[in-house]
Every structure is written in C-alpha cells, then in structure tokens.
Amino acid sequence: MPGAFLPSEYLAILMLLLVGIAFGVITLWIGRYFRVQRPYFEKLVAYESGNPPTEAPRMRFSVKFYTIAILFIVFDVEAIFLYPWALVYDKLGMFALVEMFIFIILLLVGFIYAWKKGNLQWDK
Amino acid sequence: MQILILLVQIAILVGVVLLHVAYATYFERKIIGHMQVRMGPMLVGWHGLLQPIADGIKSFFKEDIIPEQADKPLFLAAPIICLVSMMVSLAVLPFAKGWALADINIGLLFIFAMSSLASYGIILAGWASNSKYTLLGGMRSMAQVISYEISLGLSLVGVMMLSGSLNLTQIVEAQGSSFTGMYIFTQPVAFFVFFVAMLAETNRVPFDLPEAETELVSGYCTEYSGMRYAMFFMAEYIGMFVMASIGVVCFLGGWNGPFNVPFFPPIWFILKVYLIMFVFIWIRATLPRYRYDQLMTIGWKLLIPLALGNIFFTGLVKIVIN
Numbered sequence: 001m002p003g004a005f006l007p008s009e010y011l012a013i014l015m016l017l018l019v020g021i022a023f024g025v026i027t028l029w030i031g032r033y034f035r036v037q038r039p040y041f042e043k044l045v046a047y048e049s050g051n052p053p054t055e056a057p058r059m060r061f062s063v064k065f066y067t068i069a070i071l072f073i074v075f076d077v078e079a080i081f082l083y084p085w086a087l088v089y090d091k092l093g094m095f096a097l098v099e100m101f102i103f104i105i106l107l108l109v110g111f112i113y114a115w116k117k118g119n120l121q122w123d124k
Numbered sequence: 125m126q127i128l129i130l131l132v133q134i135a136i137l138v139g140v141v142l143l144h145v146a147y148a149t150y151f152e153r154k155i156i157g158h159m160q161v162r163m164g165p166m167l168v169g170w171h172g173l174l175q176p177i178a179d180g181i182k183s184f185f186k187e188d189i190i191p192e193q194a195d196k197p198l199f200l201a202a203p204i205i206c207l208v209s210m211m212v213s214l215a216v217l218p219f220a221k222g223w224a225l226a227d228i229n230i231g232l233l234f235i236f237a238m239s240s241l242a243s244y245g246i247i248l249a250g251w252a253s254n255s256k257y258t259l260l261g262g263m264r265s266m267a268q269v270i271s272y273e274i275s276l277g278l279s280l281v282g283v284m285m286l287s288g289s290l291n292l293t294q295i296v297e298a299q300g301s302s303f304t305g306m307y308i309f310t311q312p313v314a315f316f317v318f319f320v321a322m323l324a325e326t327n328r329v330p331f332d333l334p335e336a337e338t339e340l341v342s343g344y345c346t347e348y349s350g351m352r353y354a355m356f357f358m359a360e361y362i363g364m365f366v367m368a369s370i371g372v373v374c375f376l377g378g379w380n381g382p383f384n385v386p387f388f389p390p391i392w393f394i395l396k397v398y399l400i401m402f403v404f405i406w407i408r409a410t411l412p413r414y415r416y417d418q419l420m421t422i423g424w425k426l427l428i429p430l431a432l433g434n435i436f437f438t439g440l441v442k443i444v445i446n
Contacts, residue, residue, distance in 0.1 A: 012130055012226040013215045013234075019134050020211040024204035024355060028188070031351050036187050044192040046255035047346055057193070057254045065267050068420075072270040075428070079277035082435065083233065086284035089439065093446065097439045104432060111428075120424040122417035 067119045078107055133225055141214055145361040146176035152405050159409040179354075186350030191253060194347065198252035203348065203355035206245030210362040213238040217369045218293045220379045220389035231292040232284070235370060236277060239325065242359060243269045246344050249356070253347035261343030264333050264416065271423040272324035272331075278431035279317035282438045283307055283374045296378030306377040313434040315375045317427050322367045324423065327360065329408040333416055368400035369393075376400075 046053050081103070089096050114120060150165065150172070157164025165172030190199060216231040218224040228234060243266055250262015284290060286307060287298035299307055308315045324331040340346070345356045372378060376396045379389035414422070 009226045009228045011127075012134070013212060013228070015127070015130050016134050016138075016215045016225065017208060017212050019131075019138065020208035021204065023138070023211075024207050027184070028204075028351055031184055031188070035185050035350060038187065039189065043189055046191050046193055046253070047341065048256065049341075053255070057256050057259060058251075059256065059259070061259070061263055065263055068267045068271060071424075072274065075274040076270075076277065079274055079281070082278070082281045083284060083290065086281045086435075087288055087290065089285045089442065090288055090446075094443055097443055100439070101436065104436070108432075115425070120420065122420045 064119075064122060067114075071114060071119065074107070074110065078103075130225075137214060137225055138211065141211075141362060141365060142358070144365065145358055146180060148361050148364070148401060149179070149357075150176045151401070152408070155402070155405045156409045159406075183350055183354040188352060189347070189349045191255065191347050193254040195252040195254065198248050199347075200352075202245045202249035202252060203352040203359070204245075205248065206242050206359040207355045207362070209238045209241035209245065210359045210366065213366045214362070216292060217366070218296060218373065218378065219393050221293065221297075223379075223390065224293060227291065227293055229289075229291045232280060232290045232295075232370070232374075235366065236273070239363065239366070240269075240273065242363065245356075245359070249348070250344040253344075255347050257341045257346045258344050261340045261346065264340075265327065265344055268324055268327075268331065268333060268419060268423075271420060272321040272427070275317050275423060275427035275431050276321035276325055278428065278435065279314045279321060280370075280374055281431075281435045282311045282314040285435070285438050285442065286310065292373045292378075296373055296380065299377050300380045304377075305380050305383055306375065308375040311375065311434070311438070313430060313437075315371075317431045317434070318371060318375065320422070320427060322371060323404070323407065324419070326363045326367050326404075328364070328404055330411040330414050331419055332413060333419055364401060364404060365397065368397045368404070371400050372396040 046057055048054070082100070085096060085100055092099075153175075154164040154172070165175040168174045168178045190196060213235045215225040216228060216234050218227065224231075246269070247262045247266045250258045250260075250265070253259075283295065286302075287295040289295055289298065299305060302310070304310075323329075327333075345353055348356060372393060376399075378396075379393045381387050381392050
C-alpha cells in the first residue's frame with residue numbers, strides 16, 4: 001500500500017505521545033498542590049523490611065542477565081529479519097522457504113551451542 | 125483544524141481506555157472475589173461500582189515519597205515513560221474498519237517497539253529507586269520481558285505470512301476473507317505461544333516474577349507511592365488491553381464476528397478483548413507462580429523452538445497448497 005506512508009498518520013502518533021506526556025506531567029504537577037507532603041528521615045529510607053538498609057543497594061548481579069541480553073539481541077534481530085520475509089512469502093514461494101531454512105539453521109547452531117553451554121539454564 | 129479533530133479523537137480514545145482500565149481493576153477484583161467465594165468490593169457505590177474512582181482519588185491525594193538515596197530525575201521520569209509508551213501503542217489499534225487513530229502500515233512492529241520502550245521505564249524505576257528489592261525486581265523484569273518478546277515476535281510471523289501485511293486493519297480483513305474468520309484455527313500453535321508470551325510480557329500470573337510479593341515485596345515499584353504508583357498500575361493495565369487487542373486482531377478476527385456473523389463491529393472487538401482479559405483473570409485466580417528458572421526454561425527452551433517450528437510448518441503448508 002504505497003499511500004500509507006502519509007505523514008499525517010504519524011502526526012496522530014506524535015500527538016498521542018505529547019498528550020500522554022502532558023497527562024502524566026500535569027496530573028503529578030496539579031497533585032502537588034493537593035497532596036500532603038510530610039517527609040521525615042524514616043520515610044525516605046529505602047525499604048528493607050523495617051531494618052536499616054545494609055550494604056550498598058546497587059549490588060552486583062548475576063552474569064546470566066548479560067548473556068540473556070546478548071542472546072536477546074541475536075534473536076530479536078532474527079525476528080525482525082523474518083518480518084519482511086513473511087510479508088513477501090507468497091511472491092517468492094519455494095525460494096523463500098529454502099533461504100529462510102538455511103538462515104534459521106545457522107541460528108539454530110548458535111542456539112544449540114548456548115543451550116549446551118548452559119546459558120539458558122538459570123539454576124546452574 | 126486537522127490537529128483539533130485529532131485532539132478530540134485522542135481525548136475520546138484516552139478517556140475511553142482509561143475508564144476501561146479503571147473498571148478492569150474492578151472486574152479483576154470482583155471476578156477473583158467470586159472465584160474465591162467472597163463478594164469482592166461492595167462498599168463504595170452499588171456493588172462497589174465506584175471503587176475504581178475512589179481508588180483513583182485516593183492515590184491522587186496520597187503523599188509522593190521520593191527516597192533520599194534515589195536518582196531523582198530518573199525516579200520521577202520512570203512511571204511517565206512506562207505510561208506513555210503503553211498509551212502510544214493505543215494509536216494503531218483498529219476498533220473497527222477505519223476506527224484506528226493512525227492506520228500505519230507497520231502497526232504490529234510499532235506496537236512491539238513501544239512495548240519494548242515500556243521495559244525502559246521498568247528498569248529505570250528499579251535502578252533509580254536505589255533499593256535492593258527494586259533493583260532485583262527491575263533486573264528480573266527486564267530479563268523476562270526480553271526473553272518473551274522473542275517468542276511473542278516469532279509467534280506472529282505465521283499470521284504475517286497468512287495475511288501478508290503488518291497493518292492491523294489489513295490483517296483483520298485478510299482474516300475476514302478466510303472461512304472461519306479467525307486465524308486461531310489455522311494457527312493454533314502460534315496462538316498458544318502468543319498467549320503464554322503475552323502473559324509474561326504483561327507481568328501477569330503465573331509469570332508475575334518481577335513483583336512476586338513473597339520475595340521481592342512489590343518488585344520495581346516498591347519505593348513508589350501515590351500517583352506514581354498508580355501510573356505503573358495504569359501502564360500495566362493498558363499493556364494488558366493492548367496485548368489482548370493484538371490477540372484479538374491477529375487471532376480472533378478483530379471486529380468481525382465469529383464465522384462473520386454481522387453485528388456492530390466495535391462491540392465484537394470489545395467483547396473479544398473482554399474474553400481475553402477474563403482468561404487473564406481466570407488464570408490469576410487458578411495458577412500458582414512459576415519459579416524464575418522455570419520461567420526462563422519455558423521461554424527459551426519451549427516457546428522459541430515451538431514458534432520457529434510453527435513458522436517453518438506454515439511455510440511448508442503454504443508451498444504445498446499453492
């Protein structure tokens with residue numbers, strides 16, 4: 001559909017974005033004049049089940065999160081590659097199927113490697 | 125002039141959806157109440173019908189606590205990022221033919237992009253609050269959302285292959301021309317993958333690990349109070365609405381009735397969205413929560429291979445039929 005790229009369509013999205021931001025900011029801003037504001041030390045301390053906080057809150061976290069993030073990038077890009085492929089699938093026919101099969105096989109090798117390596121296993 | 129018309133349309137859309145979101149919380153409490161053989165909210169208004177409004181007014185007047193250790197700009201911005209990115213995806217939803225605010229040709233991709241932006245709000249909230257619970261909740265939420273986003277994206281490739289479009293209106297129209305008027309019959313595996321991924325994306329039970337109250341208090345919004353907390357809440361429910369709408373558009377035939385039974389189209393759309401929302405709530409009342417490693421295992425080892433297999437199978441069937 002060539003005519004669908006009219007900027008006016010995206011104007012609506014831009015406006016909704018601005019309205020959304022305005023909604024959030026204005027609600028909070030007006031609320032300032034109505035809500036109670038009585039801060040004291042105990043209230044402003046980070047919650048830790050009633051105890052005074054121990055150690056720095058920004059502790060180290062598991063390296064697993066990083067590997068998951070890297071895998072995510074690989075697979076998300078794959079998914080994005082599949083979108084245009086899916087759209088023109090009818091026109092390309094057999095060629096598209098074989099081509100995408102090869103592409104997915106290549107990725108599957110990486111996927112199986114990560115699997116065997118234990119990167120998908122959280123409790124190891 | 126055009127801008128004025130757009131503003132009115134946006135006001136109607138946002139107003140309707142926010143009202144819907146408010147009453148979605150009411151229905152959730154009511155349905156879970158009845159499933160657990162109790163009444164749910166009863167006191168404010170007839171059968172508690174004014175409860176969501178009372179809740180909104182209450183959170184508006186609550187103190188806005190900003191922890192001393194918090195990273196203030198990020199802490200203040202996070203709920204708004206969450207809410208806005210969810211709200212913007214409303215623009216492309218077609219409630220009936222021509223009833224989409226922005227009928228862009230990459231509608232589905234746009235919704236994915238926006239729901240990914242919402243996870244920035246979550247991780248920023250977790251980081252900026254400077255508390256252990258919020259950081260853990262934010263990290264978990266991030267890992268969960270990005271893991272399930274892959275299967276969510278892959279599950280819809282089958283629908284794209286059948287309809288040949290990313291435009292939500294065209295997807296619905298392509299479905300209307302098929303025999304059953306719904307892709308759920310031709311893409312059952314994709315629907316299963318989509319549904320599970322949808323539960324995880326919107327942080328619903330059984331995948332509500334980010335806010336598992338037994339271990340992480342309230343997850344990434346532990347330090348938030350008053351209106352900002354309400355904004356996270358609204359974002360979550362708008363997210364549910366958007367995801368349910370994608371499900372309706374891609375698998376349940378959008379505004380067309382089942383087997384193309386004619387009726388006022390937006391009613392069909394809303395009824396189907398309510399059906400999916402009801403199943404969300406039903407699942408919440410029924411299932412216990414998964415462990416975190418089980419969650420990751422399901423996402424990576426079950427859903428992604430299933431979704432890839434489904435794509436390949438769909439391609440094969442299409443070749444054979446042609």
